[in-house]
Amino acid sequence: MTNQSNLNLNLADDEIYYGLEANKVYMGVSQYKRFKDCEARALAEVNGEWVRNTDSPALILGNYVHSYFESEETHNLFIENNKDKIFSKRKPFGLLKAYEQADVMIKKLSEEQLFNYLWQGERETVVTGELYGVEWKGKIDLLNVDKGYFVDLKTTAGISNRFYNEKYGKYVSFVEHYGYVLQIAVYEKLLTQLYGKPFTGYIYAISKQDIPEMVAIEIEQHKKEFELNLLSEEIARVVSVKNGEEEPTACGKCDFCKTTQKLEGFITTDNLIG
Numbered sequence: 242m243t244n245q246s247n248l249n250l251n252l253a254d255d256e257i258y259y260g261l262e263a264n265k266v267y268m269g270v271s272q273y274k275r276f277k278d279c280e281a282r283a284l285a286e287v288n289g290e291w292v293r294n295t296d297s298p299a300l301i302l303g304n305y306v307h308s309y310f311e312s313e314e315t316h317n318l319f320i321e322n323n324k325d326k327i328f329s330k331r332k333p334f335g336l337l338k339a340y341e342q343a344d345v346m347i348k349k350l351s352e353e354q355l356f357n358y359l360w361q362g363e364r365e366t367v368v369t370g371e372l373y374g375v376e377w378k379g380k381i382d383l384l385n386v387d388k389g390y391f392v393d394l395k396t397t398a399g400i401s402n403r404f405y406n407e408k409y410g411k412y413v414s415f416v417e418h419y420g421y422v423l424q425i426a427v428y429e430k431l432l433t434q435l436y437g438k439p440f441t442g443y444i445y446a447i448s449k450q451d452i453p454e455m456v457a458i459e460i461e462q463h464k465k466e467f468e469l470n471l472l473s474e475e476i477a478r479v480v481s482v483k484n485g486e487e488e489p490t491a492c493g494k495c496d497f498c499k500t501t502q503k504l505e506g507f508i509t510t511d512n513l514i515g
Contacts, residue, residue, distance in 0.1 A: 252367045252378055261289050267369065267378040268480070270424045273472070276479045280489035282497035287483060291497050298339060301326055302449065303396045305343050307382065310350070310394060311364045339449075346396065346453045355457055356445060359392050361385060370431040373476045379428050389438060391428060395421065395446040400454045416444060416458060423472065426465035 250266065252258045264272060264287055275293075276283040285291035301323060308319040320327065327340045336344070350356050362385035369378050383392040397415050404418035405411070416422060425442035432440040444458040481487040491498050 252369065258367060258378070258380065261287070263378065266376065268375045268476075268483075269378050270420065270427050273476070273479060274420045274423075276482065277475070279492035279495045279498065280479075280482050281491035281501075282495050284482060284489045285497060294496075296326065299396075302339055302343050305340060306346055306350075306396050306447075307394060309347050310360065310382075342449065342451070342453075346447050346449070349453050349455065350445075350447060353455060356455070359383070359390075359443065359445065359457070362388075362391075366391075368428065368431045368435060370434040372427065372430055373473050375476055375480055377427060377431060379424075379431060381428060381432075384432075386436060390441045390443060391432065392443050392445050393421070393425065393428075395444055396449060397446055398449055400446060400448050400456050415446075416460065417464070422460055422464050423468040425460055426469050427472075429465070430469070 250257050250263050252263060257263055272283065272287070275286065282291060282293075286293060304319060305316075305323075305327065308316040327337055329335055329337055335341075360383055362383050364383060366381045366384040367378065368381060369376065371377070381391045382394045385391065395415075400415075402415055403412040404415065406413045406418050409417065421444060425444065429440050429442050441459070444460070446456050446458060448454040478487070482489045491501070493502075
């Protein structure tokens with residue numbers, strides 16, 4: 242289904258992995274979720290016509306924590322590349338409060354026995370494969386091939402926070418709301434293809450609260466199967482839009498849609514809360 246003109250990309254190179262060419266050739270879980278959120282915006286991103294914001298404080302903080310557990314070199318490089326965002330420009334200088342808190346999170350993870358037991362294997366491993374006729378790519382935080390598991394490290398506002406999710410039609414955890422169930426399910430499938438044996442994905446999450454809370458999560462099989470079944474039903478539409486075979490639908494609410502907004506008439510007050 243996808244444009245597979247060049248599958249010999251060096252995806253181990255971050256610039257290539259996250260670059261336009263790789264995003265045109267491969268589907269990723271994040272890209273798929275963006276198409277489900279707003280087809281018009283996602284297509285503009287794939288075509289290089291819209292650049293999503295990667296400088297949000299939450300994303301930078303998450304990457305700060307992730308980089309520490311990738312390697313000392315990666316963490317130092319991340320700090321150097323983002324020092325204008327994470328250090329105070331006023332006396333007494335030093336790390337901004339959010340990143341002092343990130344160091345608290347890092348310390349708590351580093352001292353946790355279960356985390357240290359699980360965090361043994363290859364870091365930032367790229368995996369590729371075919372699912373439902375589409376070439377996929379993914380990057381795994383921690384992969385232990387010998388023991389058949391992988392770990393995805395997540396930072397979140399609160400472990401027990403609930404979100405109303407229209408897809409499920411009910412309140413769900415942050416894991417379901419942000420599409421992490423699908424991410425784990427897809428990665429399990431790709432790894433099984435690559436290594437010919439089953440893999441189990443775990444989420445290790447830590448909150449950004451003053452006193453961080455940690456949890457290790459194993460996702461129920463029926464939830465992963467639900468997401469994969471839904472993916473199999475909906476991927477054809479996403480790929481058709483991505484390849485320019487069908488017109489994208491705009492959500493009308495995101496920043497991209499606001500920039501391209503054109504009024505076609507009047508609405509009533511009831512529409513304001515619809």
